[in-house]
Amino acid sequence: MSIKVAIQVPIKMAPSERVPGKNFREIAGHPLAYFMLNELLKHCPEDWMIVIDTEDASALEKHRDDLPLGSGLVYERPKHLAEKWANGNHLLWNFANAHPGFDIYAQAFVTAPCLRGETVVEAIGKIAEPGEGPAHFYKDSVMIGRDVTGWMWNNCGPVNYTLDLPAGLPRSQDAKLWKESTGLYAVNRQPLLERGCRVGERPLLHVISEDEMVDVDTEEDLAKAEEILMRRQR
Numbered sequence: 001m002s003i004k005v006a007i008q009v010p011i012k013m014a015p016s017e018r019v020p021g022k023n024f025r026e027i028a029g030h031p032l033a034y035f036m037l038n039e040l041l042k043h044c045p046e047d048w049m050i051v052i053d054t055e056d057a058s059a060l061e062k063h064r065d066d067l068p069l070g071s072g073l074v075y076e077r078p079k080h081l082a083e084k085w086a087n088g089n090h091l092l093w094n095f096a097n098a099h100p101g102f103d104i105y106a107q108a109f110v111t112a113p114c115l116r117g118e119t120v121v122e123a124i125g126k127i128a129e130p131g132e133g134p135a136h137f138y139k140d141s142v143m144i145g146r147d148v149t150g151w152m153w154n155n156c157g158p159v160n161y162t163l164d165l166p167a168g169l170p171r172s173q174d175a176k177l178w179k180e181s182t183g184l185y186a187v188n189r190q191p192l193l194e195r196g197c198r199v200g201e202r203p204l205l206h207v208i209s210e211d212e213m214v215d216v217d218t219e220e221d222l223a224k225a226e227e228i229l230m231r232r233q234r
Contacts, residue, residue, distance in 0.1 A: 003128040005048040005186075006102040007040060007120075008075075008095045011110055013056040014082050018218055023110055024063060027222060028229035031066050035113035035229065038068045043117025049102070051075050053095055055082035075099070088185070093196045096189065104128055104186055107198055111216045112183025114228045115208070119144070123206040124186045140200030141187035144208045145180045149173050178205055181213050 011033055016022035024031040030038075040050050050073065054060050057076040075098060081090055088107060096105045106124055108115070123142050150172055152159045160175050191200040214225045 002047065003104060004102045005045075005104045005106065005124060005128065006095075006099055007044065007048060007050045007106040007108055008053045008092060009037060009040070009050065009108050009110060010053045010088075010091055011060060012082060013054055013059040019216065019222060022216060022222075024066075025222060027113070027226035028233065031063065032113055032216060032222070032225075033063070033110040034067055036108055036110040036115065039115065039117030040108060040120065041068050043121050045121070049073065049099070051095075051099070053077055053091065055079055088182075089197050092185070092187075092198045093192060096192055103189055105189060105192055105198075106184065106186035108184050109182060109215075112181065112212070112214065113216065113225050114214045115144075115181075115183040115212045119206075119208055119212060120184055123184060126204050126206060127186060127188065138202055139204040140191045140202050141185070141198070142204045142206050143180060143199055144184050144206045144212075145178055146207060146210065146213060147176050148179045149176050151175055152177055179213070181208060182215050183208075183212065 011023055019025065023033045037050075037052075044050060052060065052069070052074045054074065055077055057074050060074060075095065077091065077094060080086070081094060092105055092107050096102070104124060104127065106120075108120060123144055127139050127142050151161060152175075157163060160177055161169060185198040187198050187200050192198065195201070211228050214221060214228060216222050216225055
């Protein structure tokens, strides 16, 4: 039995606070939103459904000639899901309820323009066809990212070592954490609907390259993404 996969590509039309017009800012000869859509259409199996999810389909239509829309599937989400409080979990849960009948729901963000289509297919494939080993068996979701090393703090203090235990301080290269990328998530239907979360209780961590980790949230991120994409075109 074939596994049915739906990929939600959120494209918010409301203006970005940090990067004006972010999703349609031109880099490396195309709007930012072009690159993820192009990679998905080039590399995903033909029977996977790819849908642009936006709060304003009419505004998106103005950019149709600049984007590789494939079959042109667009879903207009409820307006309230474009508010600041709405997050990726809200979007994917709503998307799954609006598009029943799929086994896996993925969420791919155009703000990760350097994420390769081959990586998307490989990551989703790890839960679409689970292997027999402990790294795969019974995994209900997949997320992407990289191992990072060093001493990490949040506003409450250190998160990967004990500040008042000098004798227990490991070497910095052994102080490892997993850095999550917000470029791609995929989860089986049942845990998504039950938990309302794009990461299940047993996620598989799929390692990606450093270049693919770029997530455009600032002007500096935009410049870095353009540098990488231009380098790939040479």
